[in-house]
Amino acid sequence: MNTWANIKTIAKRELGAYFSSPLAYVFIVIFLLLCGFFTFMVKPTLLDRGQASLTMTFFMWHPWFYLFLVPAVGMRLWAEERRVGTLELLLTMPITTWQAIVGKFLASWLFLGLALVLTFPVVVTLNYLGSPDNGVILTGYIGSWLMAGAYLAVSCITSAMTRTQVVSFIVSLVICLFLILAGFQPVVDSMNEWFGSRVADAVAGFSVITHFDGFQRGILDSRDVLFFLSLIGFSLFSTSVILRGHRAG
Amino acid sequence: MIKVDNLTKLFGPKRAVDGISFTVERGEVLGFLGPNGAGKSTTMRVITGFIPPSGGKVSVGGFDMVEDPISGKRLIGYLPENAPAYTDMTVSGFLGFAAEIRGLRGDAKKKAVNRAVEMCFLQSVRHQSVETLSKGYRHRTCFAQSIIHDPEVLVLDEPTDGLDPNQKHEIRGLIRRMGEKKAIIFSTHILEEVDAVCSRAIIIDRGRIVANGTPQELRQRSDWAGAVTLRVSGMTANVVKEKLSQLRTAKRVTAEAQGDRITATVFPRTAGEQDLTREVLEATRSWPVEELHTEVGRLDEVFRSITLPDTAKEQAK
Structure with a gap:
């Protein structure tokens, strides 16, 4: 019970930190603008397609939005603590490093979830215009949130590696770009040509695109869920190793 | 704890x-x-x-x-x-x-x-x-x-x-x-x-x-522990120094003139020596002493003498 109380306290503080700076509002506004723009303005638009589905007009863009938005959310998590020196304060309090890592991660993940929930007008519009399969939309949202969590966990690692937020941002952006491109169709096609389908499939297996695909089509595959969760778990574990490394000197 | x-x-x-x-x-x-x-x-x-x-x-x-x-x-x-x-x-x-x-x-x-x-x-x-x-x-x-x-x-x-x-x-x-x-x-x-x-x-x-x-x-542990500082007027620094140096428990004496006032410090042979103050008092009974006090020792001096690197210590001497 104590563990959860500690995690909750950390997460609460972290969420407070987002909303006491302009970062949270800037992020939400930009994310919503991008979603609206790409869904209703970029051809083929939702209306052009004439289908009551969000797959190709809304969720399809999320991996790309997250590519630069999520590292921006995650970059301050540890880099800022190290720069200001509050890391020393935090880790000498009666909590484990794990509780701190999970608390901070959950706060940011909930924040991303909130931004995602605020796109609900798109769903409302769709339901007004036609009769979409809301189950498919729900799995799309779940997949999108899991994917955001995976990006975020990667940003946790890069944030723990440096005192400089910009460095963290760029490095996590590059890693996330790899996570996208490994399953991006043009890249997969070239890989096929160069190394054969076995290698191409193996590499594509690491991509968030490959695993996000099922969610968009309404399939809740345990393997896909497991992929994202294990990516998150592995990244948070790496974060703890890096933090311990700093302290050991 | x-x-x-x-x-x-x-x-x-x-x-x-x-x-x-x-x-x-x-x-x-x-x-x-x-x-x-x-x-x-x-x-x-x-x-x-x-x-x-x-x-x-x-x-x-x-x-x-x-x-x-x-x-x-x-x-x-x-x-x-x-x-x-x-x-x-x-x-x-x-x-x-x-x-x-x-x-x-x-x-x-x-x-x-x-x-x-x-x-x-x-x-x-x-x-x-x-x-x-x-x-x-x-x-x-x-x-x-x-x-x-x-x-x-x-x-x-x-x-x-x-x-x-x-x-x-x-x-x-x-x-x-x-x-x-x-x-x-x-x-x-x-x-x-x-x-x-x-x-x-x-x-x-x-x-x-x-x-x-x-x-x-x-x-x-300071050299200053037990040292006696006194101020006299109407005497020369050399005389003061010479007289005080003859004391049994005195190790060394510094004397400095400021106008016609002399400020002298007598350092004890062993740190914290108790007899020095009494000896100085006896020796200076007939002098025009304006002020006299026993030092308790100086922490900054102890600190410096202990923590200065050896080379710097020699230079300081």
């Missing part, structure tokens, strides 16, 4: 702390002295469980800081160097967070925050964001955080650094009062602070303890 046993900490090939042992009991205020880079902060970081030791043992309240760090950390209040605080929070928000993570909820939390705010004189800024605070206030905010749960052990890294003289005085008083019931260890560069606050002091240099004792004991 705090037990440090043969503590060693390596950073790469560099020995930041090299075999330090000491204990601090309840009711003791231990002053931690040493030049910059001597290993003070590193030792404190190991005690508080922020960094693991490379060798040796540290326990707080009987809990080993490597095997059971959480239980140890519960007992400790810590003020790190430079007094970091979350700049995006208000003072009361920050203290509330500290209280909550120490397991204080509801009424207990409110009381703890109020108490800390009062003790550290933060009433006027409690709803202000930490970012907008001056250095002194920010420092006291972090100090307030360290005492929020009324800990049994306090570890304070330069608690008066960057404060104005009034604030220094307040904080020293606070440490002394709390030292009656807690085990406190604090580091400082200011030697007068040791006299004002500590019941015991340790001087460390290049990772080793080079002196350990009460402030009085440390002062006794």
Whole structure:
């Protein structure tokens, strides 16, 4: 019970930190603008397609939005603590490093979830215009949130590696770009040509695109869920190793 | 309460702390002295469980800081160097967070925050964001955080650094009062602070303890301990020097003329020699002495003589 109380306290503080700076509002506004723009303005638009589905007009863009938005959310998590020196304060309090890592991660993940929930007008519009399969939309949202969590966990690692937020941002952006491109169709096609389908499939297996695909089509595959969760778990574990490394000197 | 046993900490090939042992009991205020880079902060970081030791043992309240760090950390209040605080929070928000993570909820939390705010004189800024605070206030905010749960052990890294003289005085008083019931260890560069606050002091240099004792004991190690300074007028420096040099327990005499006044200091053969003052008094009975007093010894001189590198020591001579 104590563990959860500690995690909750950390997460609460972290969420407070987002909303006491302009970062949270800037992020939400930009994310919503991008979603609206790409869904209703970029051809083929939702209306052009004439289908009551969000797959190709809304969720399809999320991996790309997250590519630069999520590292921006995650970059301050540890880099800022190290720069200001509050890391020393935090880790000498009666909590484990794990509780701190999970608390901070959950706060940011909930924040991303909130931004995602605020796109609900798109769903409302769709339901007004036609009769979409809301189950498919729900799995799309779940997949999108899991994917955001995976990006975020990667940003946790890069944030723990440096005192400089910009460095963290760029490095996590590059890693996330790899996570996208490994399953991006043009890249997969070239890989096929160069190394054969076995290698191409193996590499594509690491991509968030490959695993996000099922969610968009309404399939809740345990393997896909497991992929994202294990990516998150592995990244948070790496974060703890890096933090311990700093302290050991 | 705090037990440090043969503590060693390596950073790469560099020995930041090299075999330090000491204990601090309840009711003791231990002053931690040493030049910059001597290993003070590193030792404190190991005690508080922020960094693991490379060798040796540290326990707080009987809990080993490597095997059971959480239980140890519960007992400790810590003020790190430079007094970091979350700049995006208000003072009361920050203290509330500290209280909550120490397991204080509801009424207990409110009381703890109020108490800390009062003790550290933060009433006027409690709803202000930490970012907008001056250095002194920010420092006291972090100090307030360290005492929020009324800990049994306090570890304070330069608690008066960057404060104005009034604030220094307040904080020293606070440490002394709390030292009656807690085990406190604090580091400082200011030697007068040791006299004002500590019941015991340790001087460390290049990772080793080079002196350990009460402030009085440390002062006794100074050449100045037991020296007699006197001021006379109407005599020449040479005469004064010659006469005083003949005293049995005098080691050497310095005499300096300022106008027609002579200020002379007689150093004892052995530090803290008791007879010197009496001898000087007898020898100068017929002199026009304006002022005479016995020195108690100077901490800064002890500090310098112990911690200066050998080469610099020779140069100083």
